[in-house]
Amino acid sequence: MSSARRRLVLWLxxxxxxxxxxxxxxxxxxxxxxxxxxxxxxxxxxxPATLRVSAVAxxxxxxxxxxxxxxxxxxxxxxxxxxxxxxxxxxxxxILVTVFMVYFGLPAISETLKFEALTATSIAxxxxxxxxxxxxxxxxxxxxxxxxxxxxxxxxxxxxxxHGFVILPQALRRLLPPLVGLLVNIIQNSTLAxxxxxxxxxxxxxxxxxxxxxxxxxxxxxxxxxxxxxxxMVLFFVISxxxxxxxxxxxxxxx
Amino acid sequence: MLLAVTYDLWAFVSENWRELLDGxxxxxxxxxxxxxxxxVIGLVLGAxxxxxxxxxxxxxxxxxxxxxxxxxLVQIFxxxxxxxxxxxxxNQFTVAWVSVMIWGGAFNSENFRAGFEAVPYRYREAGYAxxxxxxxxxxxxxxxxxxxxxxxxxxxxxxxxxxxxxxxYVIGYAELTTTAINIAALTLETLEALTVxxxxxxxxxxxxxxxxxxxxTKLALPESR
Numbered sequence: 419m420s421s422a423r424r425r426l427v428l429w430l431x432x433x434x435x436x437x438x439x440x441x442x443x444x445x446x447x448x449x450x451x452x453x454x455x456x457x458x459x460x461x462x463x464x465x466p467a468t469l470r471v472s473a474v475a476x477x478x479x480x481x482x483x484x485x486x487x488x489x490x491x492x493x494x495x496x497x498x499x500x501x502x503x504x505x506x507x508x509x510x511x512x513i514l515v516t517v518f519m520v521y522f523g524l525p526a527i528s529e530t531l532k533f534e535a536l537t538a539t540s541i542a543x544x545x546x547x548x549x550x551x552x553x554x555x556x557x558x559x560x561x562x563x564x565x566x567x568x569x570x571x572x573x574x575x576x577x578x579x580x581h582g583f584v585i586l587p588q589a590l591r592r593l594l595p596p597l598v599g600l601l602v603n604i605i606q607n608s609t610l611a612x613x614x615x616x617x618x619x620x621x622x623x624x625x626x627x628x629x630x631x632x633x634x635x636x637x638x639x640x641x642x643x644x645x646x647x648x649x650x651m652v653l654f655f656v657i658s659x660x661x662x663x664x665x666x667x668x669x670x671x672x673x
Numbered sequence: 674m675l676l677a678v679t680y681d682l683w684a685f686v687s688e689n690w691r692e693l694l695d696g697x698x699x700x701x702x703x704x705x706x707x708x709x710x711x712x713v714i715g716l717v718l719g720a721x722x723x724x725x726x727x728x729x730x731x732x733x734x735x736x737x738x739x740x741x742x743x744x745x746l747v748q749i750f751x752x753x754x755x756x757x758x759x760x761x762x763x764n765q766f767t768v769a770w771v772s773v774m775i776w777g778g779a780f781n782s783e784n785f786r787a788g789f790e791a792v793p794y795r796y797r798e799a800g801y802a803x804x805x806x807x808x809x810x811x812x813x814x815x816x817x818x819x820x821x822x823x824x825x826x827x828x829x830x831x832x833x834x835x836x837x838x839x840x841x842y843v844i845g846y847a848e849l850t851t852t853a854i855n856i857a858a859l860t861l862e863t864l865e866a867l868t869v870x871x872x873x874x875x876x877x878x879x880x881x882x883x884x885x886x887x888x889x890t891k892l893a894l895p896e897s898r
Contacts, residue, residue, distance in 0.1 A: 507871075510878040512839035515870050517852060526863040606744035613746075613843050620746055627754065644755035651743045651751070658742035 427668040433660040440652070452638055454660030456626040456646060464622030465653070471608040471618060475543035476601050483543060483551020484593075488581055490556045501552065508549035513607055517542040521614045543604050554596040558589035572608050598665040602658050623650045675786065685865035689856050693869060696852030703766070703777045703848060711834060714778030715827060719785025720811065723819070728818055733782055740779035744839060769807045776885040777834040781827050788823025789815055821892050828885045832878055839874070849873060868876035 444457075490501045508516060521538040524531035533541065562585050570584040609620040619626075627646050630637045684691070718736070719866050721729040740748065750770045756763065763771065835876035839850040849853075850870060857866035 424752050426839065446802050464759050488716060504877070506726070510875045511871060512850070512874055514839045514842060515850060515867070519871070521865050522854075522857070522863045523867045551841040581764075602742075608745040609746040613840075620744070624750065624754075644758045646749075647747060647755050649741070649835075654744055654747065655739065657744045659738065662742060 420671075421668045422667055426663055428512045429663040430660050432656075433656070433663070437656050440656070444597070450638075452630055452642065453645075456623075456630075457550045457649070460586050460619055460627060460646075460650070460653075463617060464619035467536055467611075467616070468605070468618040469615075471543070471604045472601070474540040474607065475547055478540070478544035479547025479551050479600065479604070480597065482548035484555050484586070486548060486560055487552035487555025488586065491559050505549045505552050510545075513542060514610055514613060516545055516615060518608050535611055535614045536574060538614065538616065539608060539611035539616055541620075542610070543607060546607075547600055547604055550600055551601070553595075554593055555589065558592040559585055560587050561592060567602045595665050595668040598661055598668060602616060602665065605657060605661075606654065612663050619650055619653065623647060623654050652656045675794075677705045679860075680690045680864055682865050682868055685860075686869065689860075692852050693745075693849070696847055697873060698847040698894060699766075699846070699852075700835075700838050700848040703769045703841070703846075706770040707777055707834050708831045708858065709783045710770070710774035711777030711830065714774070714779025715785045715830075717768055718778070718782035719789060719823075719868075720815075722782065722786040722812075723789035723815075737783055739780045740776055741783075745772070745776050745841060748776060749840060749844060753823060765841070765844050767840045768844055769831050769846045769848070773834050773837050773840075776837060780830045780833070783822045784830060785819070785829040787826070788822070789819035792819045824892060825885065825889055828881070828888075835877060835881070836874070841853045 433520075449457075477489055486501050486504065490498060490505075492498065511519075520533065520542045525531070566584055566588065567580060572581040575584065608618055610622065612621040613616045615621065618670065623646050627641075627643045630640055630642055633639050687862065718729070722733050724730075733834040748767065752772050753765075753768045796818065797810055800814040801807075805813060838848055841848050842851045842854065845851060852869050853866040857863045857874050
């Protein structure tokens, strides 16, 4: 086992152990009365929403981004300029502005383009993520030696077959580390839904924090922002940390 | 009153340019402070990590991992909503630059660490052989070379810092995004406001990245030119 792989296994093992320990502690510790319903709300309503938004965004970004990135290697100026513009615009804009464009801008153009907050966030993340993936794909595809193209052509593959069966499978190997990095970024950026009121982990936490500050019976008239947001941080950390370790490992293995 | 049903960018800008300009100035102000701060944080902590300074280096690693693995929005909420619980009440402007500075500092310390670690050990040995003290070696050998190696990645971090100031919308700080969206909420000129946002941010980001490419070629190490 290489030292890089040993380190990865160590970190992943440690992450699982910490997550298990957190779970046990959560079961054993005597929580204050307000904590349990809030933890349940965040984990049972917020977390599935965060994961759903992220999953849709990652799959969409990969499909669209790999297609655009491959098309970017075609030597045809108009299509290349178009895709380049798309990539530069959505990589350049703050993602929050893209979220506003989808959530506020599209309905202003046409009523049929009205999306609910979580869907709008997914779409915005796809626009941003696919631009990232397209750029990475272009590099990965161009890093495949020219002989591979020629060999595939000699075997009778057309452009689509050549890229689909020969070039992309090899490029995908190089694409894997940035894709895992993208997954982490998308999970974290799914919290942007909070800005437009989509109920994911962060919005769930924030609304409950505010509720607690109300007088009874709605709340308890206390501020517990630190405990709740610290919990949210732990939740995201437990999800992201193993993934960033994995990305670092994949990157090292490739070099 | 007739509500805005047509797209009139010029009317939007000419009626609201004062507010938008104030917003832009606030965005630039927060970005400038945060970029300067994250440069210092990155330089100091990156050097500490590259030279494996005990305690500081481990604490930096923890800081970097926490910032990298949690959403920046949660970090902003921590500072804005949770710190008052401990009697630390910061205004929106302070929260704005502090939170993006902490974020940028973490990423930047990784950039600088990578840059310093990329300086071949024999260069430092040469410094010692010339009689330089460790500190003089750092300032005369490691910093000029490693700093240039880390320049592209650290400037990308600064661009992200600039873009992340838009997140101050969630705490209501009147930077460009908040200003434009709030005007749009009043006047219903949504598309005009979004156009202004897109144009200004893209101009800033593209100008910065173009400037970087210039700077990069100018500062490139002789051997890679």
